[in-house]
Amino acid sequence: DGLxxxxxxxxxxxxxxxxxxxxxxxxxxxxxxxxxxxxxxxxAKSTLEGAGGYFWKDFxxxxxxxxxxxxGPYRFFKNPMYTIGDCHLYGIPMTLLSWPGLVFGGLFDHLxxxxx
Numbered sequence: 001d002g003l004x005x006x007x008x009x010x011x012x013x014x015x016x017x018x019x020x021x022x023x024x025x026x027x028x029x030x031x032x033x034x035x036x037x038x039x040x041x042x043x044a045k046s047t048l049e050g051a052g053g054y055f056w057k058d059f060x061x062x063x064x065x066x067x068x069x070x071x072g073p074y075r076f077f078k079n080p081m082y083t084i085g086d087c088h089l090y091g092i093p094m095t096l097l098s099w100p101g102l103v104f105g106g107l108f109d110h111l112x113x114x115x116x
Contacts, residue, residue: 001108009093009101016097023097030094037087040073044080047072082112 016026073080086109093101 004110005089005101006092008015008104009096009098012098012100013096015099016102017099018097024099027093027111030091030096033087033091034095035091037085037089037091040080040087043086044073044085047074086112 089105
């Protein structure tokens with residue numbers, strides 16, 4: 001998924017119309033969203049490492065078996081990796097000014113939340 005998303009965003013770079021925002025604003029907003037998304041994913045991963053990696057490496061472990069106590073971003077979100085952590089799906093195509101990448105990232109983000 002990530003590889004095809006990256007290839008799509010790179011192959012269609014500079015296709016985002018600049019009528020709504022100037023190019024520098026798209027790039028700046030994209031860098032901010034990418035930083036937030038990657039930061040939240042790393043924060044969530046580091047929080048889960050102490051709990052045995054629940055939701056990270058063994059998705060089918062029950063909560064009762066994991067002795068999981070919500071800490072870090074999990075205090076605020078059920079699964080921050082698929083909410084705030086997906087900001088990079090919008091940020092990367094904004095940084096590359098890729099209209100198809102932005103559409104694909106939005107669809108992927110919404111579908112992943114829908115199927116949680």
